[in-house]
Amino acid sequence: MPIRRALLAVLATAVGLVLLLSFKPHDVSQAAQPPAALAQKQSGTTPAQGSTPAQGTTPAQGTTVTGDPADTRWGPVQVAITVSGGKIADVQVLQAPDGNRRDIEINDAALPILTQEALSAQSAQIDTVSGATYTSEGYTRSLQSAIDRAGL
């Protein structure tokens, strides 16, 4: 149970971060950059790639578990998680609001960052994140149902 809660918190933070930082279309275009800042701030001796071991070591295969769609003020949101070795190896956004692209921009470029951020936050032992204001509760609801379903 604590592990499940911890995962949810980390992932909710990560999803929130990606969503909010993806508001501006020109930000989304930068989303392919690796989270180098995190690695640099965490340790002067660890190369940027070192803080995201899961990128390299997690096999692509795994069980995919789909969360329930959750209604938000912008429209339905649905995520799926890929579980491998008892851990979340990937998060996919299956449905995202597109009724108002002016407000929310989510695209494929943001998704690898979402996963990377979740895993980075875990490996770097960041306890919590300031500035990741997160208003779309639908993402957490869908994520929660996927995590529940996966029995993590």
Added chain:
Amino acid sequence: MTIRHVEHVMGTVFSFDVRHEASERITSAIEEAVAWLHHVDALFSTYRPGSPISRLGRGEIVPESCPPEIVRVLARCAQVERDTGGYFTLMPGGRLDPSALVKGWAIEHASALLAAAGARRHSVNGGGDVRLGSSPEPGRPWRVGIADPLRPGTLAAVVSGTGLAVATSGTAERGHHIVDPHTGAPATALASLTLVGYDLTTVDAYATAAFAMGSAAREWVEEQDELEAFAVTSSGAVWRTSGFHRYAQL
């Protein structure tokens, strides 16, 4: 040894991270803190037409007939308005809305409820504003990542410590929603501004005000006791006040 609770309330997500063995006392303290947040939402939500703050804003009731929490918050807002030279305002956009102070104030009290129940090793994060209790484990401080507003998914800095209040204001929150009350124009000089201090009520409200100040925020924060700032400007430059290094984890 870790109890996590995530609650959707006040239009955002609150997470409790309590580093104690679960006990009835601690569990009920978390429940009490969660109930407190919903109580605050009911009182202060500007999205609920029937909330006391909405009714007060429409002039249907007077402050004297409001619940005591509202009177206290209005007094704190007035103080912060004076402290910040009007860069914090109780009337953003001409409408009564103490939200920029209420969240920090609510988190501060939630943290106090946990501590009073013996759960001192905790952190409470409400929509990116954070109150830290004692060390999560012996010999290690909390580590709070500061989201980089210009690079999605990355952190711009890491703040480390115990007993701290950390609040970030930025355009990433809800678009350009912080307006300079003196000009009525959106504040655009900074992409985000993080304040570190000890009382989240003022730290949260000050963060909104300092963001509106733009580059002048640096000098203003330097003049405040027990307050440090870290900012990312719209062009991607970074500055920090002289004492920020005490919290920054390298």
